Amino acid sequence: MDEDRATRRIRKDETSMMTRKTPFLIAALLGLWAAPAAAQQTIKIGLVAPMTGAFAAAGQSHATGAEMRVKEINAAGGKYKIELLVEDDASNCNQSTNATVKLITQDKVQAVLGAVNSPCALAMVPITQRYKVPQFTSGVGTAITQQGSEWVFRIAVAATGQTKVLSEFAVKTLKHEKVAILYSDDEYGASMANGFKAGLAALNLQPAAMEIFPRNDQDFTGQLTSVKRSGATALYAVGAYTASALIAKQAKQLGMNLQLLGDTGNASPKYIELGGDAVEGAVLVEPFTPADPDAKNQEFVQRYKSQFGREPDGWVAEVYDTVGMIHEAVTKADKADPKVIRDHVAAFTEGSPYKGMLGNWAFDKAGDASFPLYKVQIKNGAKTILAR
Structure with missing residues (x-):
């Protein structure tokens, strides 16, 4: 009898132990059977821009516009995060091409933003075409999208589009x-x-004067003297915003009372800062302006200012939207691949656009984007909208 009681006690203890262990065993088995959480994947985007040198303000706008959108996308979670790799080309086209090769062959980026300067963007086109990686540039030089490459997209209104609007x-x-x-x-x-000359010709007019200057020149006295002799009442100065600001100052010193005109290259806050009183009254075109009171626009302006301490310009908005396009392409296809990005962006049409801060984005067969431009005037050191 004692043996029977001992046997029953052992069996009872074993049953009790099994009962206590069961939840842990089930939990362990569930842990083994549960599908592992999907690992977050990375989209690599390279940016080639002048972070130093005379055009650094433009490079900073590109970098901060991209950074702002990257932060928002990564903070939202999801399967795909973005890694932004920035290369400083200092507006030197040799550095632009070297940086592009590095980003593609070593860093393995799926898309390249840049360059900012048209000559450098043009120099990058054969490289992005050879490696079949989409290139997104704000360079407005006509030749950029006329090289027969299906891998380049212009994310700014082209020279012909801007100058047609401005001349009219x-x-x-x-x-x-x-x-x-x-x-x-x-x-x-x-x-x-x-482009501006063609715009005038369409209106049966010719330029009062047409003068050229070396890209890095800082003395425009000779050209401005010719402009003064021509009897011109308005001046369209095109080049770096640094040069345009100097031209405005030197024209004022020569006693010239001209209506200054500028394209998106002069819409940078730096143009106003450098030009001071000399650019007061200048009329510019730009794709985005902080002067627009629209609620969505102002919310964007405040978010940007809170991060970077200044107002955004058109370059900021263009790059911000472009990063969004790239992320959308990868997310929809569930594949971080250069061709996936290229094909997705090339499919944006007026009937099926990408909706961003600049409105509805569409690209033509050459890769040129189109959207409306604001006409703004500098008054008391700030921009005022004249028309859109």
Whole structure:
């Protein structure tokens, strides 16, 4: 009997132990059977821009616009996060091409943003075409999207589009028929100058004067003297915003009372800062302006200012939207692949656009984007909207 009781006690103890262990065993088995959580994957985007040198303000706008959107996307979670890799080309086209090769072959980026300067963006086109990686540039030089590459997209309104709008506004709205053109001797300057000349021709007008200057020149006295002799009442100065600001100052020193005109390159806050009183009254075109009171626009302005301490410009908005396009492409296809990004962006049309801060994005067969431009005037050191 004692043996029977001992046997029953052992069995009872074993049953009790099994009962206590069961939840742990089940939990362990569930842990083994449960599907592992999907690992977050990375989209690598390279940016080639002048972070130093005379064009650094433009490079900073590109970098901060991209950084702002990357932070928002990564904070939202999801399967795909973004890693932004920035290369400083200092507006040197050799550095632009070297940086592009590095980003593609070593860093394995799926998309490249840049370059900012048209000559450098043009130099990058054969590289992105060879490696089949989409390139997104704000360079407005006409030749950039005329190289037969299906891998390049212009995320700014092209030279012909900008100058058509600006020349028509100068003549029809501002009532200036004697407009002089002063432009830099590079792809950007030539494209914009020829575009503006064509815009005047469409209105049966010719430039009052058409003067060229070396890209890095700082003395424009000779060209401005020719402009003064021409009897021009308005001046379209195209080049770096640094050069345009200097031209405005030197024109004022020469006693010239001209209506200054500028494209998106002069819409940088740096143009106002460097030009001071000399750029007061200048009329510019730009794709985005902090002066727009629209609630969505102002919310974007405040978010940007809270992070970077200044107002955003058109370059910020263009790059911000572009990062969004790239992320959308990868997320929809569930594949971080250069061709996936290229095909997705190329499919944006007026009937099926990408909706971003700049409105509805669409690209033509050459890769050129199109969207409306604001016409703004500098008054008391700030921008005021004249029309859109």
